[in-house]
Amino acid sequence: MIITKKKDFGDILEYLKGREKVFLFGCNSCAEQCRTGGEREVEEMKRLLGEEGKEVTGSSVVDETCYNMLIKREFKRKEAAASSDAILVLACGAGVRTVAENTDDGTPVLPALDTLFLATVERYGRFFEGCSLCGECVLGETAGVCPHTYCPKGLLNGPCGGMDGGRCEVDLENGCAWIDIYRRLKAQGRLHVLKRISPPKDHSKDLTRPRKVVLDRGVRGGA
Amino acid sequence: MKALKSKLDSKEFAVTAEICPPRGTDTSVFMDKARLLKGTVDAANVTDNQRAVMRLSSLACSLLLMREGIDPVFQMTCRDRNRLAIQSDIMGAFVLGIRNILALTGDHVSFGDHREAKAVFDIDSVQMVDVISKLNGGTNMKGTPLNGRTDLFIGAVVAPEADPWEPEMIKFEKKIEAGARFFQTQAFYDMHTFRGFFEYAAQFDVKILGGILLLKSAKMAHFLNKNVPGVNVPQHLIDELESSENQLETGIRIAARQLKELKTFCHGAHIMAIGQEESVVKIIEEAQ
Ligand code: SF4
Ligand code: SF4
Numbered sequence: 001m002i003i004t005k006k007k008d009f010g011d012i013l014e015y016l017k018g019r020e021k022v023f024l025f026g027c028n029s030c031a032e033q034c035r036t037g038g039e040r041e042v043e044e045m046k047r048l049l050g051e052e053g054k055e056v057t058g059s060s061v062v063d064e065t066c067y068n069m070l071i072k073r074e075f076k077r078k079e080a081a082a083s084s085d086a087i088l089v090l091a092c093g094a095g096v097r098t099v100a101e102n103t104d105d106g107t108p109v110l111p112a113l114d115t116l117f118l119a120t121v122e123r124y125g126r127f128f129e130g131c132s133l134c135g136e137c138v139l140g141e142t143a144g145v146c147p148h149t150y151c152p153k154g155l156l157n158g159p160c161g162g163m164d165g166g167r168c169e170v171d172l173e174n175g176c177a178w179i180d181i182y183r184r185l186k187a188q189g190r191l192h193v194l195k196r197i198s199p200p201k202d203h204s205k206d207l208t209r210p211r212k213v214v215l216d217r218g219v220r221g222g223a
Numbered sequence: 224m225k226a227l228k229s230k231l232d233s234k235e236f237a238v239t240a241e242i243c244p245p246r247g248t249d250t251s252v253f254m255d256k257a258r259l260l261k262g263t264v265d266a267a268n269v270t271d272n273q274r275a276v277m278r279l280s281s282l283a284c285s286l287l288l289m290r291e292g293i294d295p296v297f298q299m300t301c302r303d304r305n306r307l308a309i310q311s312d313i314m315g316a317f318v319l320g321i322r323n324i325l326a327l328t329g330d331h332v333s334f335g336d337h338r339e340a341k342a343v344f345d346i347d348s349v350q351m352v353d354v355i356s357k358l359n360g361g362t363n364m365k366g367t368p369l370n371g372r373t374d375l376f377i378g379a380v381v382a383p384e385a386d387p388w389e390p391e392m393i394k395f396e397k398k399i400e401a402g403a404r405f406f407q408t409q410a411f412y413d414m415h416t417f418r419g420f421f422e423y424a425a426q427f428d429v430k431i432l433g434g435i436l437l438l439k440s441a442k443m444a445h446f447l448n449k450n451v452p453g454v455n456v457p458q459h460l461i462d463e464l465e466s467s468e469n470q471l472e473t474g475i476r477i478a479a480r481q482l483k484e485l486k487t488f489c490h491g492a493h494i495m496a497i498g499q500e501e502s503v504v505k506i507i508e509e510a511q
Contacts, residue, residue: 153331153347155347155348158391159394163385163391166387169452182393186389195393197353198350199350200345200347200350
């Protein structure tokens, strides 16, 4: 799940300076679960903007705001979406981007949220980062603990000198990722994996932007 | 004075000390400190934006030491440069005449004075040692032949008191496999544990320089125990400092004692005195 948090309302008002008619998009998936962009939050935003004298021309809480077809449909259904001074999106950055794809260049599409990370849902309302989407998964060599995500330095060959009694120098509340990896590999009888020198990461796999995946038709089961 | 490598190669006890570049371009104090160390130590390490605090370049300061007749150990962390910058700066150091290099991970930017910075860590310390080996071998890290190779004495760091110990030793061995030839250890205060590490390390063809961190006061000892990972000052040393008239003098005596003991079995010592270079001279004299 993609974790988002609300931007400061003052910053949103700053974005909307001089724009009186505002259309809102929410998202019924991740942002709903993060309590940042579901029905409740969209209603709340309507009220807050109303108090500031803005006219909310309409709103849509889409099942998945990052889904182009769904957004396209909303623009067909709701004429106000295309004729407002600005569109405010209560969804992750990909959601904002998808809405922007569907507007003419002259309409500002603005984010109401900051997009943080891809998470494991520990339980409702408790999220922790699981993966940094690096494009070349090494979990097979690191016993399921991601060094790019759990080691603040993203090291690939073991703990740094700052490791302190199994804890991480950057935040002593956190365990050192490499001690966790070591313990698990040891328990699995696979310490030889840790003893191999890991080569530098191939950043061409994650730094070439934007990233794109197109499945072929057979896989898509397409028409 | 023999350069660090030939001294270690000839099985003589080598002493290095650490010197920190200035926070600005006025090098007069830095050079005064360097002159103090000249003739006293075999080489001086120049720290690279230590604790992630921005200072004058370690490469430039290494060159200044060299001009003064001191053999520099050019420290390079993985925090501030990507793999292109690392390789070109290493070759740059070599053409300027620098012969010793120490590869370190580097403290995280969150400790320093530029907390908003992007920490690079494009490669890690094991990989950096491997990169230097490749440059020594005449290719870049991609295997492409170089027009002129480097010939650097490659050093790295190890924490002899790391807890847990095994993963640190695995990393130590990886650094050796990658081509590290000398190690300057993190500061330690328990000679017994250190001897254990040294015996373990004896199976490899590498030189070990035991890390001595000058305790300037009991207050500093408490601070280290509380704030610096992996450093553990035992109570009896804290007591010794607390009960003394002049704590700095006592700290120097403690360091000299460590140095004296290291001389009986180790390959060398690395003295860290954090701004107290005149004390380094005293420590060395007292350990004669
Ligand atoms: S290595 Fe880590 S960041 Fe990369 S894909 Fe695997 S879990 Fe994600
Ligand atoms: S202590 Fe461990 S997790 Fe923290 S930065 Fe160092 S290696 Fe990474």
